[in-house]
Amino acid sequence: MVTMTYPDSSPNVLRQLARWKTSLFISTVFWLLIFSIVPAADAGVTGSEKKQIIVGGEINYPPYSYIDRKGEQTGFSVELTKAIARVMGIDVQIRLTSWPEARKALDEGRVDIILGMFYSEDRAKIYDFSPPFSINSDSIFARRNSPAVKSIEDLRNREIIVMRGEVMHDYIIKHHLSDRLLLTDTPDEALRLLASGKGDYALVAQMPGFYWIKELKLTNINTVGPPLEPFKNCFVVKKGNTVLLSRFVEGLNILNQTGEHRIFYEKWLGVLEPVGTNYKNFVKYAAAVIVPLLILLAGSLLWTRTLRIMVAQRTKELQKSEESLSRAVNAGNVGIWDWDLRTGQIFFSPQWKKQIGFEDHEIAGRYEEWESRLHPNDLAATVAVLKASLAPPWHPYNVEFRMRHKDGSFRWILSMGALEFDEQNQPVRMMGSHIDITERKKTEEALWESNEMFSLFMQHSPIYIYIKEVTPTQSIVLQASDNFQVMIGMTGREIVGKNMAELFSPEFAAKITADDWAVVSNGEVLKLDEELNGRSYSTIKFPLVREDKNLLAGYTIDITDRKLAEEERKKLQDQLQQAQRMESVGRLAGGVAHDFNNMLSIILGYADMSLDALQPSDPLRENIQEIISAGQRSVNVVRQLLAFARKQTVAPKILDLKDSVEDILKMLRRLIGEDIDLLWKPASDLWLVKMDLSQIDQLLANLVINARDAIKDVGKITIETANVAFDMSYCESHRDFLPGEYVQLTVSDDGCGMDKEILANIFEPFFTTKELGKGTGLGLATVYGIVKQNNGFIKVDSEPGKGSTFRIYLPRHQAAEENTEMTALPVEDLTIVETVLLVEDEKVILKLGKIMLERLGYTVLTANTPDEAIRLSREHTGEIHLLITDVIMPEMNGRDLARQLTILYPKLKILFMSGYTANVIEQHGVLDKDIHFIQKPFSRKDLAFKVREALSS
Template identity: 30%
Template sequence: MTTAGRSFAHDEVARLVQTLDETQERLDELTGGQVDAVTGAGGAPLLLRAAQARLRQQESEGRAFAATLSGILDALPANVALLDGDATIVAVNAAWRRFGHAGGLADAKAAVGSNYLDICDVATGDGADDAAAVAIGIRSVLAGRAEEFSVEYPCHGPTTPRWFRVMVAPVGTRGGEGGVVVMHVDVSQRRLAEESLLESERGFKRLFDHNPQPMWVEDVDTTRFVAVNKAAVRHYGFTTRELLEMRVSDLLAPTSEVASASAPARDASEGVRQARHRVKGGREIDVEVSSQRLDFGGRASRLTIAADVTRRTEAEAHRARSTSLLRIAGKLAHVGGWALTIAGYVVEWSEEAALIMGRSAEAPPEYHDMLALFAPDSRTQFQTALHACARAGTPFDLELQVPGAGRGRVVRSIGEAQRDSAGRVTRILGALHDITERRLLEEQVHQSQRLESVGQLTGGIAHDFNNMLTVIAGNAELLAERVSTDERNRLLVTMIGDAARRGGELTQRLLAFARRQPLAPRPTDVDDLVAGIDTLLRHSLGEGVDLVVRRSHALWRTNIDPHQLENAIVNLALNARDAMPSGGRLLIETANLTVDRSVAERAVDLVPGEYVRLSVLDTGTGIDRDHLEHVFEPFFTTKPAGKGTGLGLSMVYGFIKQSNGHITIDSKPGEGTTLEMYLPRSLDPLALRTPDARTASARGGDETILVVEDDELVRRFAHEQLVGCGYRVLCATNAAQALETIAADGHVALLFTDVVMPGGMNGAQLAEEARRAWPQLRVLFTSGYSEGAFDDDDGLAAGVHLLPKPYARDELLHQVRIALDAR
C-alpha cells in the first residue's frame, strides 16, 4: 500500500494504527478529549486524529486490495506460494492448498510457516534431485544472483503421469530481500502432447529409415535433398552424403519425359507421376513418384516416395508387344476372338473378328443381330452349337457362310465353355477364322490337280495316237501320189490325209494342255510380237469388235516360244469375239509386274519374281462362277454343240504353265472376261527368229541316218521315206541298240530318234551319250509326247531340232536336211 508517496507493508500500517489508537486514548484521558494535535520533538505538529483516520482508511483499502489479490491468486490454476527473505512460506493460494491436501498434507495452512528450503533439502526418493535443483534456484534468486529461475520436474500420480514447471521470481525491486514468489504450473498435457509428438516423430523416422521404398525429403525452393532413407541410398547407389549434396533433378535420366524428378512445378506438390531416373553408374530405371507437401524443420518441403516400376513397365511393354503381335498375327491370319456371356447373352468380339464379319469393333452386336450375320443354314448350325455348349459345355468347330459380295466369305468358328468354381458354364470363348482365301486356294489346288491328272491321261493317249497318225498321214501321202490319176480314189485318200491332219491338230492341243508339247523358247519382246499379229487379229475379229492394244513403256523381255504365244493370243481373241456376238471391245495390254511373296502365297503355283503381264479383256457375255472353275479343262465349252472343241483355253493354260508362267481368269456375267498371263522375265538379249522349217529345202541326200523308234509301223514308215530320197538308213528299236549300231557302222551322220522310248534311256539321253563319243554327230528328235525328256524346262535348247508327230513326208525331209546342214 502507498501513502504520501511512501509505501508501507500492510502489517506495519496495522501496527501504526494500533499505536495511534492507544496514544489518542491516553491523550483523551489526560486532556479530557480537548487535544487533537501535539508538537513533536522537532517542532512538527502531530495531527493524531486525522492521521488515525487516514491510517484507518488506508488499512481498509489495504484489506480490500489484499482480498482482491488473494482472490486473483486463488483463481490462478497454478500452485502459488509467497516466501519471505528467509524462504519461509508466508502465504499460499487455493490451488496450492488443494495440491497439498491431495498430496497428504494434514495442516490446513498447507505448510504456511514452514521453510521451503528445508522441505526441499530433506526430500528423498525419485524427486530428491529435482527438489535439490529447485532449492538451488530459490537461493540464487533470494541472494540476487539470478533474476528468476524455472525448471520442469515429474510428479506422477498413482495412475497418471504428471509434470510441473516451477518458476521462482523476486518480490519487489530489491532482489530477493523482500522474498520470492514460487509458482508450480501443471504442464502434464503439454508434456504428454510433446511426448506423443516425439514418439510420432520417432515412429516416422523408423518408418522413413526402414521403408523398403526409396524416400526422401526435398526443399521445395531449392529441390535439394534434405533427408534420404536407407532404401534410397541402397537403390540409387549414392551415399547419404552424396545425395544430400545433390538436387532431385540430378536423378532425372536424359530420356525421361518428365521435367522434374518429383514435381514439375512448385505448386504441383501432390500426386503420382511417372519418371525415368538414373542410378549411380548410369543405368536407367522407371519409377512411379508420389509426393506430398509438408513442413520439415520450419522449411516448406516435399516428402517423396519413388517406387521402382521397371519390371512392371517392362512387363507392360512386353504385354503390349505381345498384344500387338497377337493383333498383327490375327490380322495376317484373319483370326479374331469372341466371347458370349451366358447371363444376358452378351456378345464381345475383337477388332479383327468385327472386320471379318464386316462390322465395327466399337459396338458389338446383340446376340440375335450376330446370328443374323450368317447365312440361314449356318445361322441354325451356329445357334444349335452355342446352345449345346452353354447347356453341356460341348465344344464345337464349324465352317459357316457369311453372305457378301460374290460368293461371300467362309469362316471357321471354334468355341469352348468357360466354367465358374461350381462347374457352371458362364461364358463361351471362341475364335473366328476367315478361311475364304484358303478355301479358294484349295479349290484352285483341286482344280490344278484335276487338270494335271487329265493332262497325264491325255498326254499318254496323244503319244500313241500320234504314232498312229504318223503312219496314217504318211501312207495317205504315198497313196495320193500313186492314185493321182484316179479321181475317185484320190478323193478318198485326200479325205484320209485331211482327217489325219485334223487328228494331229487335236493331239497337239491335248499335248499343249498336258504341258507335254515340245517348245522352242527364246527371249521375246511381247509388244513386238503383238504388233506383228495385229493385222491378223483385226481381220479375225471383224468390224464389230474394237481392238485396243495398250503397250507398256520399256517392257521387259520374256523367255517363251513365240509361235505358241501367237497361237495363244489368237485363240483368246477368237474366244472373245465369240463372246461378243453384237460387237464390243477387246483390250490387249502388256505391263511389267513384280510379284512379292505375299501376293504369291494367295495363288497356286505362282512364284515370287518379275513377270511380263499380258492381259486380254473383253466386254462380252461373261462366264458364271459355276462354269468359271472348269474353263481350263479339255473339251469343256459353254458354246453350242458344234461351235467349239473346248480345247482352246486348255491349250493356253498348258502352254503358259509349261513356260513356267501363271494364268488367271475372272469373269462376271454381262460385264465381260479378263484373262491375265504372267510370263517370267528374261535378262537374255533378243534372239533372231529362225526360218520356219517349212521354208527349208526338201531335197534328199546320200548320208547315213540311224532311225531309232520303238513303234514298228512308224519305224518302217520313216525308213521307207528316207530310203526313197537316197539316204542310207539304219534302224534300232532302243537306245542300247542304237549306240551299238553307231559304233559298229562308223558312218552315221544323223541320229533320228524318238524321244520317249523304253529301256531306261530316252532319246535325249541317247543323243547326249552318242555326241559325247561322236561330237560331229547330228541329231533330230521326233515325238508326239516328250514327257519331260529335255532338261531346259521342257523346252528345246539352242541347236536342238525336233520334228513333232504326226509328220508328213515333206516335213520329215525338210527337218532331216536342216539337221544335216546345221553347223
C-alpha cells in the first residue's frame, strides 16, 4: 500500500520557495548579527520579557497547532516552540485559543508572542516578525460540481467563508473582493459550513483544510483553482519587543543547525526539498557570506589577528554545527540518499542502510539496491511517483512504501526528495531522505482498527449513542449511532449536524437542550428517564473536556420492555402480598370462627331457651334480648371475616340477578332512609350466574350502606345490571381482568367520592374512614372476598366530589340446571319418631344440643368423642336415623366418622355442624349437593329446619 502526498508544485511556487530558502539563511544571519549586540545578561531585566513567557496560538489549526485526542497541545508550531524554549532555557506557557482571541490577547499584552502568523506588509506595521519557519498557501475550497475557478478574482461578489482576522480576511477587505462574508473562528468551522450548504466558497489554509476534510469526512468538498500565493509563517511579537523575538530567532537558528527544525518539518508537513541539512548546501550558503567578506577585508588590507581569531572561531563553530547536524540526523533515524542522475550513482548514508538492517559496506550505490527491496505490492506505484518527479512538471517526490529488511520483514519508509537543476534547467541531481515510519504505521493501523471497531459499534449498537456540541440555546449532533432510525425515523448519519429542534417537538427539544447545557456547564453526569412516542427511555449524559468547545457524550437505552416487566413483576408481587394477606386473615378467621362460634352457640342457645321460658311481661326479657342482639352482631363479624378470606361455606344455586336484586330492594330502601333515592335499572335478557343467594344479599347490603355513608344529606344511589364480554386485548390493559362473559352488577352514588390514597386501601380488612364506632372496616373487604370466591373481579371509579361507582363482574353460568330445593314441612305438623346421634367435643354445646333436640321431640344419643360415638352405635339395639356431628374434632373429623357409621347403619342420614369447616366437607367453601350443613351458632328454629331437611332427603 502506498500513501502519496502532492503539495502544490507549480514552477512559480518552487522558484519562490527556493528564493525563500536562500533569504531564510541570510535573514537569520542578519538577525543574529543585530541581536548579538544586545547583552544576554540584560535580556531578563528589559521589561520586554516576563519570568514566564506566555505563547499564544490557534487551537484548531492542524498540523500547526491543535489539541489531540488525548487533550494535549501538539502540532508543528507547538513542538517547534517547545524545542526553542528548551535550547534557550526559556520558561514558556502555551495558550491555544481561537485565532481572533489569540490576536486580541497579543494586542492587549496577555500573551507575549504568537507561535505562528502569516506575514503581510500591513501586519508588519503593527507587529515584528521573525524569519519564516514554514510557508503555507491558502486554497479555495468549494462543494463538488461548483463552477470552475481560475483565480481569486472569480470569487468577486460571491458569498465567501473565511476565518476572522486571518490573512485572507485582510486581503478580501483590502481589495474589496466581496461584502458577502461568513466569518468563523476556526478552519473546521468554515469547512463544516461549506459542506452543509452555506456560502459559495471557503478560503482556508491548504494543509489544515486537507486535514479537516479527512478528519470530518467531508466528502462533498474539495479544492478548486490554483493555490493562492504562499505566505510566510513566522513568530510574532508586538512592535518593539525585539529582545524577546531575538531569543526565539536565536533558538530557531540553533534548531536549523542541529537539524531538529527539519525533523519537525518532515514529521508534520513534509518537504519540497531539504531544509539546509546538506553539507554542500551549507558550504554554499556560508560561502555566499564569507567569501565577499574576505575579498572586502583583503582589499582593505585590514587582515588582523583579531579577524583570524574570529575566522578560526567561526570555522570551529561550523564544524560543531556539522557534527550536531550529523548527530541530529542519526538521532532522528533519518537516512540520506544522493542520486547523480548523470552517472546513475547513488550515495546511501550509513543510517539509510541501518534502517533496513545492513552495515555500510553491505549495500552498493546502485539504483537496483533500492528498487529490488521494495514490497511487490508497492513497487509499481512507488516507481510511478519517482518517474513523475523526474519529468516535467517535476512533481515533488514524496511517497510511503515498504522495504524488505535484512531479517526478511518489511519496514515502512517515508521517502522525500527534491531535484537540482543545471543552467539549462535540466535535472542533474536528486537528494532526499528515508525516515522509518513503521511504528507510526502500526499506530495508524491500530487507530484505524479502533476507529473501524468504533464505527461498527456505532452501526450495530442496540444502545443509542451520541456526541453533541452544546450552547445555551442549541445542542447539535456531531456523531450518532445508526439505530436512531428506530427511535425517530432517521439514521445516525442523517441526524449529524442537526439541532434538537430539527429532530423533536419544540417542548421536548427545549428540555433536551436545557439538560445538555446543565451537563456541560456544571461538569456533572446526568441520569434521567424519558418518554417519547409511547416508549420509555433511560439516558446518561456526561461532559467531554475540551477547552474550545462544550461537548457531551451520552447513551440512551429503550427500557420499555423492562419497565413493562417491572410493572408485571410489581403486579404479581402485589397479588402475592394480597394472597398472603388473605391467607393470614383466613387463618385468623378460621381460628376465630371455630372457637368463637362455639362460645356464641352456648350464649345464644341458652339465651334463646331462657327467653322462651320467661313470661312476656318479665323484666329480664329485655336483658336477654340485648344479649341475643349482641351475640348476633358478633356472629355477623365472624361471618364477614370468613367472607373476606373466602372461607365462608356456601351452597351456590343458579340465579337470575334481576330477581335476586328485586327481592332485596325493599330491605335496602329501609337501610338508606327517605332522603336518598334508590334507582333500579335492570337489563333485559340478563345472563344467569351461579352463587349463594345470601352472598348477593351481602354484596348489595355492604355496597349500598357504603354509598349511603358517602352521601351527606340528600342524594341518589343507582343499582344496574348488564351483560358484558372481555377479550384478551382488553384484559391485557386492565389488571385482574380475565377474558370471558360476565354479568355486571353496578352500584353507584353521587356522594363525596374518594382520592387515590383511599382507593388503594378500601378492600383492606379493618380499613375505614368512618368515625370510631361507626364502622368495622369489613364491609368492602367482605364484598371483595365474595367476588373473588365466585371467580369474579371488581372495578372501582371514584374522584373526590364526583361520587363512586363499584362494578362487580360475576362469571356467566352456561349450564341449564334446575334448582331442586326441598321445602321442609313445618315442625309442628310432624310426628317425631326418629333417633338422633349427636357428636360434639364441646360438652356444653353437646348438652345444649341434646336439650334442643329433645324439646323438638327426638330421641337423642350423645357422644363427646368420635370413639364414643362408634361405641354407642355398636351397642345401640335400635335404628339410628340421623347423625349430627361437629366437623372439627381432636380424634377424628366429622366426615371420617360419618363414613364409619354408615357401614353400621347404611340408611343413616348426616347433618354436619361447625363454626369453621376447614375444607373438610367442602372445597373452597362450596358444599356438594348431597351434603347437609348447619353453621354455628344456630337457633332452635334453624336446627329444627335443618334436621327435618336432612331426614327427608
